[in-house]
Amino acid sequence: MKIALLGYGRMGKAIEKVALERGHEIVIRKDLEPLEVDLGIADTAIDFSHPTAAFDNIKACIDSGVAVVSGTTGWLERFEEIKGYCEDHKGSFIYSSNFSIGVNVFFNLNAHLAKLMKNIKGYKVAMEETHHIHKLDAPSGTAISLANDVLEQSVKTNWTLDENDTDKLFIKVKREGEVPGTHAVSYTSSIDAIEIKHEAFNRTGFALGAVVAAEWLQNRKGIFNMKDVLGL
Ligand SMILES: NC(=O)C1=CN([C@@H]2O[C@H](COP(=O)(O)OP(=O)(O)OC[C@H]3O[C@@H](n4cnc5c(N)ncnc54)[C@H](OP(=O)(O)O)[C@@H]3O)[C@@H](O)[C@H]2O)C=CC1
């Protein structure tokens, strides 16, 4: 595949390495706006850019008839809008807040645990996410995905970053050094605690997942997520 990298930062570079190892070619490396390059020379674009850039990047790909995989977080208030645009223009688009296989298994585990805990009294659910100090958004996109699955089984209707707002699901956010991404969900009672945790050791899992998603998207039309790709 000929791949356009929209965003050539930490993730763009990790994706380039994996893509080359899997026999693909990088035809565009794009960091600056506006998007003045001819996207049409690529088979697929992979967007890991900036919360303010993702929407326009994805739209530009749809306009150019180029399949697009996006992992950028922090812009999802416009997700329904881009979904409608993609449907109307018969585009090919995959979005996931986390492309690693491990986290996608963890998503299922979290949803299952939330169902198990739904009718068990006495446990307080909470979440924690830790990332590197350069991260722009908080909480992480992955934490929001995990929170939504917990909230689906809960009387609580929203998440919060404020520990004192006990009506909502508390997400503790930590920013430390160069941590690639750690997420934990815990249920604590006065007698014990249950915790599930996923810890990324590096960015290879995110990058590999994004390239596998781009391969899977070839010759498909519509809007998909990583669960579709992995059959989870
Ligand atoms: N879904 C997943 O699995 C994962 C998602 N992410 C998400 O991916 C995004 C990128 O992360 P990361 O690589 O660490 O961030 P970086 O800051 O390292 O890289 C982002 C790059 O995008 C560039 N950029 C800014 N504006 C545009 C634009 N209009 N078009 C194209 N590129 C642009 C930035 O350039 P400049 O520095 O000049 O502004 C920068 O080089 C984040 O939202 C992060 O949360 C990260 C890991 C996994």
Ligand SMILES: O=C(O)C1=N[C@H](C(=O)O)C[C@H](O)C1
């Ligand atoms: O910015 C990051 O680094 C990461 N962002 C994604 C998120 O916001 O969930 C995925 C991963 O945790 C790394």
